[in-house]
Amino acid sequence: DAKTTQPTSMDCAEGRAANLPCNHSTISGNEYVYWYRQIHSQGPQYIIHGLKNNETNEMASLIITEDRKSSTLILPHATLRDTAVYYCIVRGNTNAGGTSYGKLTFGQGTILTVHP
């Protein structure tokens, strides 16, 4: 799976948009970009994923550059509860016995702190 590079930490004011960048210059054609986050002392939580088109759900938007070498996770209106470590993960699916399952390789992520 391709490696990702994220800033160590970022700050954001409550109510503002939080834009979290991720570089994945070695991504291959069949690899997806996933974002998870981990709030202190909890298990990671899935946010969003995409292949090459921009994606939006109730939590966030994912913008992937045309060359797919980088992406940005956007939390449109950050709240204090969005303070967490955000992980950008690039992976394809691992196939075993004709079925496919996910194998996530976590990096250090970005510590996002939302302040009042």
Add this chain to the structure above:
Amino acid sequence: ETGVTQTPRHLVMGMTNKKSLKCEQHLGHNAMYWYKQSAKKPLELMFVYNFKEQTENNSVPSRFSPECPNSSHLFLHLHTLQPEDSALYLCASSQAGLAGAYNEQFFGPGTRLTVL
């Protein structure tokens, strides 16, 4: 609540003890995972079970012994652990599908293990 439960939430054990961690998923998934998160280190994948068959073992020492009796339950049996094994142990599940299918992982809250 993610649909993945783990017990106990906290565990303190001596190096000569034998204990087990339990994970249960109520999502109808057929792939289950154990991860380890040590202080200031990224999450590390330990084991993967796909349709009750172990398909990944990331060079985990034999003092960690996983068991998957059915697709809803996953255990991690612990014996003669070392203090450096103290960590947060996270369980996750996903729906394994046809090759190429997307597999979001749902994580439990983790078991905080302290080895004295």
